[in-house]
Amino acid sequence: MATVNEQLQSASIGHAVDLQHLSNAEVRKVIKLLNSVDADLRARLIDAIERLGADSYTAKHLNAVLASVLELNKSIYASIGKVMAESVFDVGQYEVEYQGALFARVIPGQVLVEVQLNRVNLAQVREIALSRPFQGRLLKEWMGDLEAGRAVKIRDGIRIGMIEGQTTDQIVRRIMGTRAEGYADGLIERSRRDLESVVRTAISHTAQGAREAYYQQNDDLIDEVRWLSTLDNKTSAPCRLRDRLVYTNDIRHLPVGHKVPWLSGPGKLHWCCRSTSMPIIKSYEALRLSRGLPEGTRASMDGQVPQSTNYGDWIKSQSAARQDQVLGPARGKLLRDGGLDLDQFYNDKGKLLTLDQLREQDAAAFARAGL
Known part of the structure; x- marks a missing residue:
């Protein structure tokens, strides 16, 4: 029978996979929302360019005729910001609930009679989701940067087009892209990629923050924390270096048995980080549990760091239904x-x-x- 820590390792890897699927769904949702104004954006661009006129083109006039375009751009990013604020809060709330349910399922009932599981309150979750910066900025600040960045791309596209003497249609195609290329050749395509990075990073940042809060709320039960990286061709070098390393379960996250620093932590180390963490539960001796525990329960609570299992090994060990799902x-x-x-x-x-x-x-x- 698998020990508690072995079960937690397998569950943590599987949960990280599920969070990636969640990120994929959130990306599709917000990109669809961003794209929903494309037709209106195109119409306003055409109107603005035609009112601008090659003969009357000045920076001041450009800003004036682009007012409607920039208003639409600001409005859609405000809507996306609201959706993302709700989403990351939901992710944080789900994560702490998931951890509580996982611990209740994996840790023997006889142990939980003597060691109580502590919860993370919603105020903490909201603070993690909305008031902690990731990659140097808060979520609302990143949304402001994205909106401003797309506005610059639109202005630049018009300026370049005017200088080169392009037609209205050519300028709009430069900015929006062409249907033949799936609009990936437009200047604002980069805005979609940037938005995707912010969405994925915000979700992994919030999930890991909620996970760490739960671990620290239950530090009487959790001895240390192990870094788990998704090992495939997309795994970054910093995450490969830290995979399976162990750290203290506190805000310092000091290295245990090595010298590689935690830095921002899994899920937060870099943009779109897919790493996660798992808790190492203390042994029943360290917990000073009663000696009347059944032998099987004592064996499952051995406190050992489980043998390394990478993503490839994990997926092979899953049922056919789970493999097909992933x-x-x-x-x-x-x-x-x-x-x-x-x-x-x-x-x-x-x-x-x-x-x-x-x-x-x-x-x-x-x-x-x-x-």
Whole structure:
């Protein structure tokens, strides 16, 4: 039977995967919201450019005729900011509830009779979500920066177009992009990528902050904290270095048995950080629990740091249903029956290969999997 700490490690890896899926959904939601004003933005740009006129073009006149465009830009980012504030608060609240439910499920009931689980209150969650900076700024400040950055791109696109003598249609295409390229060739495409980075980082920052708050609220039960990194082709070098390292369970997070600093911590170390953490529960001896505990309970509460398990090992140990949920049904079958390893699903830049690309790379794997 797996020990408490082994169960917590497996659950923490799986939970990190689920949080990535949540991030994906949040990104789709806010990008859809940003894109919802594209038609209106295009119409206002055309009107502004035509009113600007090549003969009367000045910086002052440009700002005047762009007022409607910039108002729309400001309005949509304000809406996105409200949605994101609600989302990160919900993430923080869910995280502390998840940790409480996980501890209650994994730690034997006989232990919880003697060691009480402490909760993190909603005021703490709100402070973590909205009042702690990530990558140097608060969420609302990042939203302001994104809005201002897109406004600059729009102005620059018009200025360049005017200088080059482009038509209204050419200027708008420069700014918005073209349908043939999926609008990825427009100047404001970078705004979408920047927004995605902020969304993913805000979620991982909040989730990890809530996780740490729960661990520290229960420091009488938790001995230390272990860093867990998602080891695949996209894992950053700093996270690879820290994977499986152990730190003290307090605000200092001092290294235990090594010299690699915690810095901002997993999920917060860099933009779009996917690392997480797991708690190391104290042994039943360290907790000074009663000697009347059943032998199986004492064995499960050994206090040992579990043997390392990376993401690839973890996904292979999961049920077929869980593999399909994480990877998709086709990739799940390729993992189980096609003989492919997890890293073969990615190219050398860490981008997930399409099924067509995988089939071209290894048609035999598809045959073995019956696909």
